[in-house]
Amino acid sequence: MNENQSTSNPLDHLAVALDIVLQSDSLADACRRAVLAPGTNNVFRGAHILSLDVNGQLVPEAYFGAELPTNYLEHAMNAVITRNLEFAAETDTTAATISIPIINNDIPEAVAVLVMEAGTTEQYISPEIVPLISKVAGYHLDEKRASKEGRVQTFSGKPSVEEMSTRQVKVLEFMAEGLTNAEIARRLLLSESTVRQESVKIYRCLNTDNRQEAVAQGRALGLISKIQQAN
Structure with a gap:
């Protein structure tokens, strides 16, 4: 070393x-x-x-x-x-x-x-x-x-919903239902590591820092409601 x-x-x-x-x-x-x-x-x-x-x-x-x-x-x-x-x-x-x-x-x-x-x-x-x-x-x-002015931002820029994959949108839906990463992984037949990486990508696309903000942004943009109506 x-x-x-x-x-x-x-x-x-x-x-x-x-x-x-x-x-x-x-x-x-x-x-x-x-x-x-x-x-x-x-x-x-x-x-x-x-x-x-x-x-x-x-x-x-x-x-x-x-x-x-x-x-x-x-x-x-x-x-x-x-x-x-x-x-x-x-x-x-x-x-x-x-x-x-x-x-x-x-x-x-x-x-x-x-x-x-x-x-x-x-x-x-x-x-x-x-x-x-x-x-x-x-x-x-x-x-x-x-601090509102100094609030931590993991990603910057405007939300890029068009960059989200179908799987990421599904992960977001399960987040809105309150499922843990382990539960989401079981539902989608993925590893927890994959779910975590998809979560980070979701945060980037929605310009948020965590799952609570991502869910709120998803609802504000009509993503989650559209999914629920489709189901």
Whole structure:
């Protein structure tokens, strides 16, 4: 492993992490900065932020770069439950990941999952700085959502309904019915990972940040009502 990947400089890593969080103007921008910021030494190929929904399920909100490996969910949930960094080592078929809980008012509400470069054997980020990163990220996220002007936008631009596939519209319908990702996956004979990726694409098309906003936008645009009338 490259010496830059070691955890020997926790204060340097903390400074980089705080710059990424505090300088970003959206979740998507934070993900982009995590992958591209010079201070991260090119050790991350992808960055994902997933929020806990009312059912305790992790719902994709924003991402940049490499997709999540198939084994990410258990490690991401462990990070949320333990409120600690969770490192998943690289395997023959999956990339290494780091999961960091995002905590607001002492309650975990999201998790950041970083997909690491091939050949990574160490977790790069020192666990001792994670509590501070988690709290600052949670405060930053809450502050953005509380401000109408500074509200977090995962995607920008006007809704692009014409870009949505039939399957994505069906996923949106099931979201409106209150189904979890697992339930949607069973209904459509898909994997949960596929449903999560389709959800992110739906958010992009509808210019929203989460499933509640996507459902509201879908209703406002007449998507969901048209589906229900057709059924």
